[in-house]
Amino acid sequence: MNRRMLLAAPLGAAVLGGGAFYAMLRGLQSGKFDPRGVPSQLIDKPLPGFTLAGFGSADVLTAKRPVVINFFASWCVPCLDEAATLMALSRRGVPIWGIAYKDKALATANFLVRNGNPYQRVAHDDAGSVAIDWGVTGVPETYLIDAEGIVRWRFVGPLPDSALDGLSKLAGL
Amino acid sequence: MIAELGHFGLAIAIAFAIAQAILPLWGAHRGDARLMQSAPALAQGQAFALTVSFLCLIWVSVSDDFSVLNVAENSHTLKPLLYKITGAWGSHEGSILFWCLILAWCGAAVSLFGDNLPASLRARVIGVLALSACGFELFALLESDPFTRLWPPPENGQDMNPLLQDPGLAFHPPMLYAGYVGFAIPFAFAVAALLEGRMDAAWGRWVRPWTLGAWCCLTCGIALGSWWSYYVLGWGGFWFWDPVENASLLPWLTGTALLHCAIVVEKREALKIWTVLLAIGAFAFSLSGTFLVRSGILNSVHSFANDPARGVFILGLLALVIGGSLLLFMIRAPLLGASGVFAPVSREGALVLNNILLCSITAVVLTGTIYPLFADLLLHSKISVGPPFYAATVYPLAIPVFLAMAVGPLLSWKRTALLPALVKLWWVALVAVLVGIVCAFGMSALPALFMAAAAWMILGALADIIERIRLFRVPLATSVSRLIGLKLSTFGTTLGHAGLGITVAGIAGMSLATQEIVLVHPGQTVELAGYQWTLREMHDARGSNYNARVATISVMRDGHLITTLSPERRAFTTQQMTTTEAKIHTNLLRDLYAVLGEERDGAAVLRLHDNTMAPLIWLGALVMALGGLCSLLDRRLRVAVPKRAVAAMGVERA
Amino acid sequence: MRALLIIAALLFVTPLPVTPAWAISDPAEALPNAAQEARAVELGGQLRCLVCQNESIEDSGADLARDLRHIVRQHIAAGETDAQIIAWMVARYGDFVRLRPPFRLSTALLWASPLLALLLAGGLALGLRRRAAPPPPLSDAEQQRLAHLLEE
Numbered sequence: 001m002n003r004r005m006l007l008a009a010p011l012g013a014a015v016l017g018g019g020a021f022y023a024m025l026r027g028l029q030s031g032k033f034d035p036r037g038v039p040s041q042l043i044d045k046p047l048p049g050f051t052l053a054g055f056g057s058a059d060v061l062t063a064k065r066p067v068v069i070n071f072f073a074s075w076c077v078p079c080l081d082e083a084a085t086l087m088a089l090s091r092r093g094v095p096i097w098g099i100a101y102k103d104k105a106l107a108t109a110n111f112l113v114r115n116g117n118p119y120q121r122v123a124h125d126d127a128g129s130v131a132i133d134w135g136v137t138g139v140p141e142t143y144l145i146d147a148e149g150i151v152r153w154r155f156v157g158p159l160p161d162s163a164l165d166g167l168s169k170l171a172g173l
Numbered sequence: 174m175i176a177e178l179g180h181f182g183l184a185i186a187i188a189f190a191i192a193q194a195i196l197p198l199w200g201a202h203r204g205d206a207r208l209m210q211s212a213p214a215l216a217q218g219q220a221f222a223l224t225v226s227f228l229c230l231i232w233v234s235v236s237d238d239f240s241v242l243n244v245a246e247n248s249h250t251l252k253p254l255l256y257k258i259t260g261a262w263g264s265h266e267g268s269i270l271f272w273c274l275i276l277a278w279c280g281a282a283v284s285l286f287g288d289n290l291p292a293s294l295r296a297r298v299i300g301v302l303a304l305s306a307c308g309f310e311l312f313a314l315l316e317s318d319p320f321t322r323l324w325p326p327p328e329n330g331q332d333m334n335p336l337l338q339d340p341g342l343a344f345h346p347p348m349l350y351a352g353y354v355g356f357a358i359p360f361a362f363a364v365a366a367l368l369e370g371r372m373d374a375a376w377g378r379w380v381r382p383w384t385l386g387a388w389c390c391l392t393c394g395i396a397l398g399s400w401w402s403y404y405v406l407g408w409g410g411f412w413f414w415d416p417v418e419n420a421s422l423l424p425w426l427t428g429t430a431l432l433h434c435a436i437v438v439e440k441r442e443a444l445k446i447w448t449v450l451l452a453i454g455a456f457a458f459s460l461s462g463t464f465l466v467r468s469g470i471l472n473s474v475h476s477f478a479n480d481p482a483r484g485v486f487i488l489g490l491l492a493l494v495i496g497g498s499l500l501l502f503m504i505r506a507p508l509l510g511a512s513g514v515f516a517p518v519s520r521e522g523a524l525v526l527n528n529i530l531l532c533s534i535t536a537v538v539l540t541g542t543i544y545p546l547f548a549d550l551l552l553h554s555k556i557s558v559g560p561p562f563y564a565a566t567v568y569p570l571a572i573p574v575f576l577a578m579a580v581g582p583l584l585s586w587k588r589t590a591l592l593p594a595l596v597k598l599w600w601v602a603l604v605a606v607l608v609g610i611v612c613a614f615g616m617s618a619l620p621a622l623f624m625a626a627a628a629w630m631i632l633g634a635l636a637d638i639i640e641r642i643r644l645f646r647v648p649l650a651t652s653v654s655r656l657i658g659l660k661l662s663t664f665g666t667t668l669g670h671a672g673l674g675i676t677v678a679g680i681a682g683m684s685l686a687t688q689e690i691v692l693v694h695p696g697q698t699v700e701l702a703g704y705q706w707t708l709r710e711m712h713d714a715r716g717s718n719y720n721a722r723v724a725t726i727s728v729m730r731d732g733h734l735i736t737t738l739s740p741e742r743r744a745f746t747t748q749q750m751t752t753t754e755a756k757i758h759t760n761l762l763r764d765l766y767a768v769l770g771e772e773r774d775g776a777a778v779l780r781l782h783d784n785t786m787a788p789l790i791w792l793g794a795l796v797m798a799l800g801g802l803c804s805l806l807d808r809r810l811r812v813a814v815p816k817r818a819v820a821a822m823g824v825e826r827a
Numbered sequence: 828m829r830a831l832l833i834i835a836a837l838l839f840v841t842p843l844p845v846t847p848a849w850a851i852s853d854p855a856e857a858l859p860n861a862a863q864e865a866r867a868v869e870l871g872g873q874l875r876c877l878v879c880q881n882e883s884i885e886d887s888g889a890d891l892a893r894d895l896r897h898i899v900r901q902h903i904a905a906g907e908t909d910a911q912i913i914a915w916m917v918a919r920y921g922d923f924v925r926l927r928p929p930f931r932l933s934t935a936l937l938w939a940s941p942l943l944a945l946l947l948a949g950g951l952a953l954g955l956r957r958r959a960a961p962p963p964p965l966s967d968a969e970q971q972r973l974a975h976l977l978e979e
Contacts (some may be wrong), residue, residue: 002954003507003954003955004368004503006951006954006955007446007502007503007506007507008503010450010453010454010499010502010503011496011499011500011502011503014457014495014496014499017543018488018491018492018495018496019486020546020547020550020551021464021484022470022485023469023550024470024546024550025468025470025481025485026467026481026486026739027550028468028470028481028484029481029482033547033549033550035469035470035471035545037555038555038877038920038923039555039921039923040971041917041918041919041920041921063909102890128890128891128894129894129898132894132895132898132919133919134919135919135920135921137877137878138878138891139919155759169791229922246851338896406886407887410886411887413881413882416881446955447952447955525952529945529949529952530945530948532944532946532948533941533944533947533948534944536940536943536944536947536948537941537944539939540936540937540940540944541940544928544934544936544937548933548934552933554922554933555922555923555926556922556923556925556929556933556934557875557922557924557925557926557928558877558926558937559873559881559883559926559927560872560883560926561872561873561926561927562926562927562928565927566938566940566941569941570941570945589912610888638835690854690857691852691854692853692855731898771851775955778853778854803974824923
């Protein structure tokens with residue numbers, strides 16, 4: 001009996017492993033499993049304190065309403081993809097404040113002229129240190145801060161149109 | 174047309190493989206000699222068809238046929254010829270076809286060199302090989318066909334990743350795949366033994382050469398990969414515990430344990446269950462490695478194109494092959510026959526300890542590699558497992574292995590005492606401790622310990638030979654004649670164990686490596702490790718598909734010119750990527766290593782290394798492989814099945 | 828077309844411009860104090876480059892890696908301990924940034940794996956061991972024969 005169990009153990013382990021890998025593959029296909037994604041540490045925590053040319057965390061708190069903060073850059077190709085979506089979002093009345101990551105002021109301004117400016121306010125994080133405080137690893141990344149200044153939601157990558165409804169609701173609209 | 178021919182070749186190979194899987198296995202089951210005799214011809218047919226197919230793939234690449242999707246994605250008219258040929262196995266589809274090719278050759282090899290095997294065993298081995306080949310060839314045909322057409326064909330291809338455009342590409346994958354796939358043969362032997370319900374000493378002797386061959390190839394393949402990343406990546410690293418590297422280490426560790434176990438089956442008919450499990454395990458790890466790299470699950474520099482759909486197919490294949498063989502193991506293992514009994518302190522006991530330790534290291538490396546995936550899946554927690562983890566867990570497990578390696582060969586079979594063996598090693602222990610103490614002055618504790626272990630391993634291996642020729646205890650002439658009379662496999666053991674010692678010494682020695690990153694103008698000199706490195710000048714150069722910036726650095730010591738290094742920085746036009754080409758000067762005991770970085774206002778960023786004992790790392794692996802080769806050439810391994818002598822007067826045939 | 832999609836996917840949130848992963852660092856990055864620089868290199872070797880495939884910030888040429896290297900050196904020069912710097916990084920990027928996984932309940936199995944593996948393999952070895960079967964007990968007739976022989 002004991003021997004039988006020992007002999008069956010490798011098969012058991014293989015079956016468990018196989019099942020788990022299958023679950024991972026399904027997760028990859030559905031998007032639920034992302035080996036490369038870095039989860040945000042800020043969810044349900046107050047937004048990091050910062051002061052930049054353009055606006056600072058104090059301004060977000062004084063606004064006393066939900067604000068969407070979008071990290072972007074003129075040199076970022078996926079940011080072009082989400083430009084239209086952001087414009088649509090701003091037209092719905094959601095306040096979007098942009099932070100230009102490691103960009104030059106002139107290039108940022110040109111980008112906004114070329115692709116439309118969805119941002120009510122724009123800050124310039126030339127050194128990228130504020131982005132690091134937010135745990136940002138690349139652009140674009142979008143965050144929703146609620147009226148109390150708590151980070152509630154984060155999206156990595158160009159914002160898809162399908163996120164518009166959910167985001168508007170979270171923003172209280 | 175050639176692409177279609179290649180495609181057709183693949184399809185024909187599958188047909189052969191199906192026949193090769195069904196007929197011989199059925200024949201062995203029924204004892205039908207004619208069906209069993211069909212195995213070699215079918216195996217050779219499959220190998221031929223796949224060879225034609227692969228040659229077609231090389232042809233379309235060399236002839237710049239961009240209507241073939243694989244060529245359009247990976248090649249370019251300006252790509253050098255060497256890489257057009259060797260790039261055939263650089264892409265995902267090409268590498269799968271290459272895998273199938275080697276698997277088919279394995280079957281053909283058993284058919285050609287397996288005349289010494291009894292008919293039923295040979296038929297079963299070839300049949301099981303065909304089953305795996307079937308699966309992979311179907312995968313190649315259905316999910317990753319290298320011969321898919323692209324219409325309209327583009328003017329030119331996208332060129333290959335510049336990192337792969339290196340001579341290392343020519344040798345690393347074939348050697349590595351030969352190792353991975355080569356373990357299919359011991360796997361097939363193990364499954365055949367389970368099917369037959371019998372495993373005896375002769376089986377142990379027959380399986381050994383195939384295991385040795387695969388192990389040698391895998392050792393060389395891993396060493397080549399490590400060396401390749403060392404001189405391509407530009408900062409002297411040679412092992413990163415990257416998931417894909419670990420995926421190659423797992424079959425190697427299991428294969429080493431298998432190698433040792435097979436000896437015990439042969440000599441004492443013991444450890445049969447361990448041997449079967451290890452044989453299945455080694456191939457299972459090879460297969461799983463393939464899966465992990467191509468599925469998108471792994472986060473690695475080596476990962477091929479991520480395609481979960483392909484992953485599901487391969488997972489299914491794995492379920493059949495690994496699940497099937499383990500199920501067979503569970504049911505049939507008890508039938509393998511009585512096992513020889515041995516005392517805990519004996520050579521068998523030492524080999525069991527070897528198994529336990531190697532399997533533990535395997536388990537730890539496996540856990541470290543897949544833990545982040547499981548933590549993410551089950552606990553939704555994202556963690557990383559990197560080199561610091563492996564250093565903390567694998568090194569403590571490796572030390573007992575190093576210690577046991579010198580003692581094991583000195584123990585007798587069945588039952589012996591430990592103390593006499595240890596006493597024979599007194600001088601080895603003394604030298605090892607001295608080495609450790611001396612090194613502790615210049616190195617930190619762990620590398621010094623590893624140097625002592627290396628000395629123990631190398632001298633311990635020599636001690637084995639010295640014992641056998643009874644040096645200093647019999648006249649010198651007698652010792653010499655004993656030395657000449659020693660079997661090749663003894664030298665195999667010595668070289669194998671000493672080789673590992675050399676590698677460990679190299680790894681420990683690298684802790685002494687020094688480096689400098691400097692910004693210098695032409696004419697300036699940098700002092701590093703007692704050498705004077707002077708940047709002489711910078712100039713432009715051109716390759717067929719890249720533009721390069723070359724720096725000339727002369728390295729002097731005490732006024733003598735040691736060498737001139739010309740590292741490059743290459744900008745590839747099509748792929749828009751820049752690579753650095755490090756230049757190395759070696760005297761086999763240390764490497765002088767220079768890399769060129771960016772240039773600023775006429776000055777260049779240089780990264781200079783003095784890599785102490787780095788060459789020993791790969792020399793040690795070479796010595797290990799040489800040891801394997803020695804054992805492989807041992808004539809005793811080619812023992813045949815006894816044939817009943819036929820009477821001199823012709824036997825009348827009906 | 829597929830090629831364009833693949834390239835687009837690769838650009839998906841990669842911080843551009845991409846410095847190749849094999850680019851060597853800038854000599855100006857190094858701290859003037861050699862001991863502090865050595866500490867920075869060692870600490871950097873324990874921090875993962877978050878936008879690369881499995882490299883440390885010391886080994887990577889990515890922009891983010893360079894920024895993080897700079898931050899590590901700033902904090903070391905300011906006198907912080909290794910633990911403080913790692914905690915700073917973890918507060919922003921989570922445990923993912925540590926190449927040496929933390930000791931937690933969730934990583935208990937991971938860190939216990941060497942011991943567990945030894946126990947498991949050892950147990951397997953013991954469990955699979957065949958002991959020499961004791962000779963079957965003698966039958967009555969054989970017992971009598973034995974007694975008879977011993978008397979002689």
